[in-house]
Amino acid sequence: DAGITQSPRHKVTETGTPVTLRCHQTENHRYMYWYRQDPGHGLRLIHYSYGVKDTDKGEVSDGYSVSRSKTEDFLLTLESATSSQTSVYFCAISAQIYGYTFGSGTRLTVV
């Protein structure tokens, strides 16, 4: 859908382990975003990127890091997963004034 894919779709991991989620786009868009979705909170921005190697923090960035070494890939890493990071993670790309296009999401469970 619109050239954006997330992997994996589902993951269960143990507390304290590092986890990396991948977002891949084929649209050549400059801006990419990582959100988490939790009941009662809507979508909250974790990190975003405005170009290769250019990233910045969102409102809920603690415990997360990102990297973007190529235009098409934006990686989200949970450095040491905690139960509070159990969530659904969405990647998005941005086209001018038309809002965002979202990936299908990654459901992460930290046990």
Place this chain on the structure above:
Amino acid sequence: AQSVTQLGSHVSVSEGALVLLRCNYSSSVPPYLFWYVQYPNQGLQLLLKYTSAATLVKGINGFEAEFKKSETSFHLTKPSAHMSDAAEYFCAVKEGDDSGSRLTFGEGTQLTVNP
């Protein structure tokens, strides 16, 4: 700073009844406003957008929304609900028209349609 408030985390209507989902925004500049829909276990899909042209915006699946600057509102309506409209709906605001402007989302409204 921009923000969005969706009134009512859950809305329930009967099939064939009017759907009204409320959204109020706060923005320091003329906003761009969006409604997204999320069906179970899926990503978010753009329903409609306001980009400072017509204040009444028509979207997919018979939905429409009206931008009212005086009320800072962008409520979503559909004259007759269908069972397939059951989903979660998110209102979002964006300041500026460049692709780097960030979207801020409301908390979402879960719509239930009863037969």
